[in-house]
Amino acid sequence: MPALVLGPMLRYADSRSASIWVETSAPCTVAVEAAGRAYRSPTFTVHGHHYAIVDLVDLVELGQDIDSYTVRLDxxxxxxxxxxxxxxxRLLPAEGPRRLAFGSCRTSVPHDPAYVLTHGHDVLRAYARALQSPEGKWREGEWPDLLLLLGDQVYxxxxxxxxxxxxxxxxDTAPRNEIADFEEYAELYRQAWSDPDIRWLLSTVPTAMIFDDHxxxxxxxxxxxxxxxxxxxxxxRRRVVAGLGAYWIYQHLGNMSPDERAADPLLRTLGExxxxGGALDAFAEKADAEPGSNRWSYARDLGHTRLVMVDTRCARQLTPGDRRMLDPEEWAWLQEQVAAPAERLVIGSSIPFLLPEGVHGVQNWNEALCDxxxxxxxxxxxxxxxxxxxxEHWAAFRRSFEDLARLLVRAGRPVLILSGDVHYSYLARADRAPVHQIVCSPIxxxxxxxxxxxxxxxxxGLATLVGAGLARLAGIPRPPFRWRVTKGPWFQNALATLTFPDVVTWYEAAGDGVRRIDSVQLR
Structure with a gap:
């Protein structure tokens, strides 16, 4: 009899539909029962593992919330x-989300005292417990409409x-202390997402994800x-093929809308x-060798907000002397997304766009010397x-940094860039443009x-003093605008929320819940 290995995970959601992702122990038909309806999908098989994603469509007449759902396997x-x-x-409000939660960099180790001493408390788990508590259980003012995981979901x-x-x-073969193939990636994701509190959270809050280096x-x-x-x-070669293939299965598949998945040629092949496994491996190998063959970036219209999740890893152009964070095709796509109408832009970039200014100068200088x-x-x-x-941040791809800076200034709208990666949290603001960099790392x-x-x-300290000087010595022009860090840095494990239109709050774990580190109204 088939069993549930991972999930259910509530992935894509809008004001009319939602998608539930699962991994099962054997081939079967997956049914999601909600509000008196049953939605079904057969599993597909990759490298001996079985997956399904079930689309719950035409939900708008049921209201924004479906209070519970059941998953059946055969x-x-x-x-x-x-x-x-x-x-x-929880469907997204048609007028746009009220709150996003976001963060990055989460290791999956036990929660006993020894690991708490070395890794701290898991803030995502603490956040899940806060939402389950009687005080936070269904309070509309506290629930996120969407959870953004901005990289390093697994290590x-x-x-x-x-x-x-x-x-x-x-x-007993190389790499002895790292992941080698798809089977090990499947276990890595299982260990990352099988904690009961994490599992519950991912089953009831929609998620959008993007990778980072780890x-x-x-x-x-x-x-x-x-x-x-x-x-x-x-x-x-085996590792990168397995890593990109596993990312497509465990993370990217749920980023796509039902219509996008219906048109996806790889998913059609897997459903035959x-x-x-062979088809997924061929896709992943080509995606690494020819980044233009696939797009990992994606965008969503969220009522008042345009969400743009940017691939800052696979789409890089690494030509010495002409490095680009995004190759020409990806850059053209991003320009289109920024130009689309919306009250504001929220850009998910796993690595920060606005670093402390001194560090920015050091990375500019280093790139010039590398060239x-x-x-x-x-x-x-x-x-x-x-x-x-x-x-290796945007500052280390100076041409792309300057191109994007000018593009965001021309957009003439508030731009909020959400990032992680650096293992501390902070807020930075451009001096003459409505551009904010909000960093939350690590979870x-x-x-x-x-x-x-x-x-x-x-x-x-040191970089602030010497960064600009090094950049000038290397003949690097000043960036298109100045900015400064206005809050932080905070180094503890954290998760952040963005409450629209303009309040950002960072949280840390506290007992079986979370407590506020700081809350800022963006100006």
Whole structure:
């Protein structure tokens, strides 16, 4: 009899429809029963694993909320979980969301005292518990309409001890301490999303996701020399194919609307029967080799807001001397999304657009040296420095930074850029444009106290003093506008909410719930 391996996850949702994603232990028909209706979909198979995504359509006449739903596998009820509140479907208000929650960088380790000491409390789990509590259970003012997960949902290059046990029981080959193939990615996602509180949260709050480097590997696509070195690594091809394939299954599939999935050629192929592992692998290999063959970025109209989730990893152009965060096709797409009518833009970029100004200058300088501005020796040393210290943000792709800065100024609307990656949280604002950078990182993967102080000294102290000077020495022009960090940094594990139109709040774990770190009204 089939069982539920992962899910249900409430993924895409708008004002009329919603999509439920599941992984099952065997082929079956998945039924989601809600408000007296049953919606069904057969599973498809990839590398021996079985998945389905069930679309609940034409829901508008039922109202915004469906108070509970049931999942059946071949008519056997497998959800909801005993002891948890019912999972519900919350459609997005037609006029636009009232609140988004967001964050990034979440390791999946146990919650016992030893791991709490090293990794801190899981704020996503604490947030789930707060929503389940009698005080927070159905309070409309506290519930998010959408949860944005902005990268590093899993750590393929730094598995937990439990994941390493799984790996070592299977093989004794390279990479010994990292994920190697699709089977291990499937277990990595299972461990990340199977905690009962996390599972409940993901079953009842719609989610939108985008990857960052650790979903594949640290420094993924930081530069052309990095790609060339990894291409010579014997196990890398299998890893990148498995990583992108698993990302498509576990994360990207739910980012698409029902209409987009209905037109997707890969999903049609997988639905034709048999094991579709070969088709998924071929797709993933081409997506890595030819980024223009697939688009991981996506956009949604959310009433008053245009949400644009940007792929800042796979779509890079790494040509020395003409590095771009987005290749020409991806850049043209982003220009179209920014030009679309909306009261405001919310851009999800896994890596921050506006870093502390001094760090921005250091990354500008490093890129120029990597391109040979001070000769071959400085180029080689600067490339090593770039990879060692993660100098790979928008500032390290200066041409793309300046292009996007000018585009956002011309947009003439409020722009909120939501990011993670850097393992601290802060708010920055442009001086002469309605552009805000809101960073929330990590959900659960804090820097040590030593590294926190090192970041304060280097990024908010030393870099502030020397960054602009280094950029000028390298002949780099000033950016199109100035900006400054107005709140933060905070280094603890955190999750943030954006309450429309203009309030952002950061939370940390506190007991079985969360407490506010700070709340800011954007000006």
């Amino acid at each position: 008519d056997e009820a497998v959800w909801p979980l005993e002891g948890r509140p019912p999972s519900r479907v 393929a290059d730094s598995p937990s001890p439990q994941m390493l046990e799984f790996i070592r029981a299977r093989r 979903d594949l590997r640290d420094d993924w696509n930081t530069s052309q020399p990095w790609r060339e070195r990894m291409a010579r690594t014997p196990w890398w 029967g048999g094991d579709g 040979g501005r001070w000769g071959p020796l400085a180029r080689r040393l600067s490339e090593a420095f770039r990879q060692a210290f993660d100098l 659960r993967n804090p820097l040590s106290r030593v590294l926190r102080w090192a970041n304060v000294v280097t990024q908010f």
